[in-house]
Amino acid sequence: MALNLELDPDTNDLVIARGAGRIEGIQYIAQLVKNRLLTVLEEWDLDRTIGIAWFDLLGKDYDLGIIQGTVRSVILETRGVTSVTSLILTPDTKERKLNITFTGTGDGTEFTGTVTV
Secondary structure, three states, X not given: OOOEEOEOOOOOOEOEOOOEOEEOHHHHHHHHHHHHHHOEOOOOOOOOOOOEXXXXXXXXXXXXXXXXXXXXXXXXXXXXXXXXXXXXEEEEOOOOEEEEEEEEEEOOEEEEEEEEO
């Protein structure tokens, strides 16, 4: 698997210490999943089909079943992911956020992650 630039898991900024940090293997797969979940549909000018239509999915009458299906599909379509073993969506209506905790496998190894949208 190719090396990729490492991103700080909290800020998504590049990790730089005597040059840019590199990441590979299961950490790279987990980072790809997180980035895909945080990308809003049509956000990236080079490919407007990448991302999730969060503004459409998270309206007043949202359906967690539809959101869970969408999130699961995005995770499974991520390069290197072979399965999703756990997916927990926790809406916070007071803060208007959705916490997503996921566990999956890739390269024969388990990975986990959490994102908030």
